[in-house]
Amino acid sequence: MFEQRKNKPNVLVIGYGWGSSAFVQGLDTNKYNVKVISTRPQRLNQPRMINDLAPSYSPPPYRIPIIQDECLALEDTKNQVVCKTQSHTYDYLVIATGSEVNDFGIPGIKENCLMLKTEEDLEKLNSALKTPKPITIAGAGPTGLELAFRLNSPTQPVTVLEASPTILPGFSPEMQSAITNLLEKKQIKVLLNQKIVGIDQTCWKTATGPIPINGPAIWTCGIRPTQFTRQLNLQPDSKLQVRPNVYALGDCIRGHGPPTAQNAKQQGQYLATLFNKDFKYDDYKFVEKGRVIDVTDRLIVDINGRITEFPGILRALFYKFIE
Template sequence: MKKIVIVGGGAGGLQLATRLGKRLGKKNLAEITLIDQNRVHLWKPLLHEVVAGSLDTGAEALSYRAHSSENGYYYRMGSMIGLDKQNKNLTLAPLFDHHNKQVLAQRTVEYDYLVIAVGARSNDFGLAGVREHCTTLDSANEAEDFHLTFLNQFLKYSEESNEEIEHGEYNVPPQLPPVHIAIVGAGATGVELAAELYNAVDRLEQFGVKQIHHTSLQVTLIEAFERILPALPIALASKAQKALEQQGVRILTQTMVKDIQSQKLITADGEIKADLIVWAAGVKAPQFLSQLGLPTNRIHQLEIDSCLNVKGEDAIFAIGDCACLLNGDDKTARPIPPTAQAASQMAALCTYNLQAKLNGQPLKPFAYNDHGTLISLSRFQTLGNLLDELFKKHWMVEGKFAQWAYASLYRQHQMTLHGGWKLFWILLGSFIEKRVKPKLKLY
């Protein structure tokens, strides 16, 4: 029986494992294995909601082990660190627990076909201070950690403000300087996070946290490009900027960060002090990919051909953010964007091509279909552009329809993973939870 190994359980990797498990694994036509360093999966576009507390990972996270048992693939926990192409096996790093005690030694996993779908991380562009002084949102653990930091910062602010009022003699109660959060990168993640943070502060006020108001937060959004949301049309980006500024977001464009120190950003125009700094600028694939003897580009993405094979490799595929494939003709070719919709489309084609490999049939080339981009500014605004397949035209959308379309993206992902009947119960459970639980996670 052929062994298909998928490394990485993000949007693309998990959808691929699910499809192959149902079509091949359950029928004993192939042995499907999914390897990921985490025990649970959370859709990456939701991480900004985890930070703000608008989303509870306990309710939304998917257990790889439980999901694999229901969908015909096998889950192994681990991180890939090496590859032996000649003998067709990969190496997994030793596994340590939360007490830093070794659970598993270094292991090897054999394969007949390998799919690398390890995603990408924020690009620090060589700035040493990013990892030391900034928070990145590349995993659910990082988002949860920043969520607690955010809550603690406002707990401190509330107590200090209250003490000044109780121990002072004021005709007008004093107001401490607001908590300042700087976000570097005004793409979708940075923009959506800025809005969610203001929504979270408003919820804290509604829950009766003393001395917390909308103005207790100051968010500065920093972008090196000439405008925010470069992937969106100018008109939509302008609307998003206006909505953010109405909430109090300070937006600095054409601002390049030169250095990062503790609670301080150094730019060409001076210093920006902040209590917390979030780095959401650019992406790059994990560096170990450039050490496997496979072709990679300058940001460590694996170079793949039109059929999703790593260039020069017949048995190795790559999909998602860790893969680089040019889209368009030679003169206008641009890399396919590192988005969830691209990863999902790659997973669908990779499923077909792996089945074709097993059956000795020709492979199909990948054709990227851009369905548009949607941005959610929490409860304040949702907008974006959608591609009309019939007329090949982008339509600008906002308001309730855009909000519904944005929510449907995640539901489509869940539909692929769970099927229609189970999704119905998930939606019913979500409907009930929203009516019995607080609208903000406070722990």
């Protein structure tokens, strides 16, 4: 349990995800007081959520003061964060509010698509899946493809739409090829070069023409920082500092590695070390441990273009290592 003392600097952490939990766990509480503001008391584990189609949480490994609230504004001249219920002061602030679904302003996305970002999204998805129907998924990134492998069946065929000319943009050609072969083997249809410009209850509207909708339509095409962090325009330096005594990590920033749990965790561990060493430490550098696509019965792993497979039963052990 963390003991709050008046003679220690107060560290306020906003958000409780992969990055902030790693930061709090690594922070020397003999040197700092720490408290966390989060809209939820536990960390939602999205990779497991996709595999199980059920909410999966990772509770903190020890008692930590989590204040359930929503942050609205930062008053950095006062070292203060304004939340819905009250304001909180700090000596050091770590912003780790994660991300939300990005619809890119495309008409009809919010009204006609299912998402997979929160437990509320998952409830809506499970309700839509009660009666087997053809599924269309927009986005051939990791989330879209893992969901396609999870949901595809003879009575519930899945079609994936992707705006790019390849699946898994940003992944190695070897990984793209390996996953393409598995998609073909499992008869999951993928339509490339399909830029979506709108959607209604009957069809996806793409730049090349309409694509009919006969069942659930799922949107996995992108993320963006939350409203709180978008208004701050966070631009971290090489030590993840965005303003005097203010740091940021995870999906709410860009330019310091991919938007993955692996990177967020490394950033959290780095910041903890930076704080513990009195801010005298090397610049942050992301170390790629491998990229993973969970295809339900196995894990396909890409380590610098070398593709390896692991049985699905080793999922929990493998993720513990790579994250």
